[in-house]
Amino acid sequence: MGQLTQATQGRQMTANTAERDIRDMVRASWPQIQRVIGGNLKPDMLLQYCISSINREPALRNCTPVSVLSCFMQCAALGLKPSNVDGLGQAYILPYGNKNHQGGQPDATFVIGYKGMLKLLENSGIYAQPVAVYEDDGVKLKMDAKGTPYIECPDEINLDADHSPDKLKFVFLSIDLPNGGTYAAYMSRKDLEAYRDRYAPRSKRRGNAISGPWATNFVEMGLKTLIRRSFKYLPVSVEAKAATTVDETTPDYSDVLTPQITDAMTTVVDTTPANEPEPEPEPEEQAPTDQREAKLFDLINRFKALGVASEQEACQTVSKIINRTVTAFTDMSEAEIDKVLDDFQHGAPDTAKDGE
Structure with a gap:
């Protein structure tokens, strides 16, 4: 078999693996995914966005499936359409990031375009x-x-x-x-x-x-x-302001996609040429307030993943964890946000019910 034929088949296997893994994760974790992204997308449309983007940006096939799907979830949660799909420049899913995974796979990176920034302002x-x-x-x-x-x-x-x-x-x-x-x-x-x-x-x-x-x-x-x-x-809203702090990062929705991670994350051999584009994120200044907002944004999404859409209901749970009454997310200090996130890391907290 010629080298060209082998390389072509290798790329096709990579494409099939990436698309299959993403499809499996969406099917297995859709209820949790839907709680994060709300009613912005249906499962077939989310899959279509992912597959269309992979076809237009083949290097995404070499990224971890979890990171690719997480980036699209981030887009949907913010109500932005990836430019890989419509070319409008609101957001981009780019094939670069860390390579600390087994096999040297990079993570896909979520990048907001300047038109996406304007859209977030309009939402407020x-x-x-x-x-x-x-x-x-x-x-x-x-x-x-x-x-x-x-x-x-x-x-x-x-x-x-x-x-x-x-x-x-x-x-x-x-x-x-x-x-x-x-x-x-x-x-x-x-x-x-x-x-x-x-x-x-x-x-x-x-x-x-x-x-x-x-x-x-x-x-x-x-x-x-x-x-x-x-x-x-x-x-602007807390969600919009916090969104700027997750710009040019790899969203972490691994806890939402956990049921499918073991089976879906298969090793993918990088068959792209050596001159593939290098990682190109533009770091942003991380002032202490920005770090707090990023953590708060993460906390809000974690409650949504549990099906807790009401801030009042979430604050009842938060109040139990930090042992003081909290009526709004913005009342929390960064240390208190860290404490609640730590509670999530060691097992999702029990959401408070009316009358408890």
């Missing part, structure tokens, strides 16, 4: 349209007496302005808030380059050069960075 009743301003646009950035930035546009638009990424001058965001207030922010090209140089991944094979989306989509990454920073200052 906040509508925004970021602007990328280029050198030849004639647009000026100014400050009012209160130090709030705003842009001043020329009477005539320069239709011949060069909008190449290297001509980007700054990115700007202005939002009219539901309470009548306003929020405005900007990042200059110098700010964006400093952020990129600090956090963007680099390729050792290319002399430590910057790689990933900052190298290929500088403007879009600039818009995303500006929007993501705004979440700290806007009245």
Whole structure:
């Protein structure tokens, strides 16, 4: 048998294995999965999303099936559609991550696009349209007496302005808030380059050069960075704010998919060429508040997986675990969240019932 034929058959086996494992996990764990993602997707649609994405991004076949399915669950839980499916750029399921698994399998990574960030704002009743301003646009950035930035546009638009990424001058965001207030922010090209140089991944094979989306989509990454920073200052939901902290990570829904992990996670031989894209996540600053929100986001999803959709009911259980009355998730300290998560790790807590 020729080498080309063997390689082709090897890839086909990998594809069949990945798709079969994901299908088996969805069938075995659908009730638990549905509690996490709500009514956003039916099982056949979730499977179709996964299989379509694998067909369009073959390298996903080499990722652990649990991580691939977890990324799609994360998309569904947030109400975002993966760009692998519709090309709209709300979210991406990318074939890179850690390789600490047996056989060197990477984990798929969940990445929110800047349009996905805007969608999360819209879910909280906040509508925004970021602007990328280029050198030849004639647009000026100014400050009012209160130090709030705003842009001043020329009477005539320069239709011949060069909008190449290297001509980007700054990115700007202005939002009219539901309470009548306003929020405005900007990042200059110098700010964006400093952020990129600090956090963007680099390729050792290319002399430590910057790689990933900052190298290929500088403007879009600039818009995303500006929007993501705004979440700290806007009245968005806890779920939306916490979602920014799980961006560019591998979601951990292994506890939801536990019934199928042993049988489904078969060793997959990496048959892709050596020049397959390297891991390209863009790390984000992890302030203590962000870490707390990420843990809170995890806790909310774990209660949903148990079928506890009511925050009041969940807080009754939390109150028993931490030995004090809690009326809302936001009342909890990070240490208390850790204590409840630890309780989950050692066995799901008994949910409180009315009258107990």
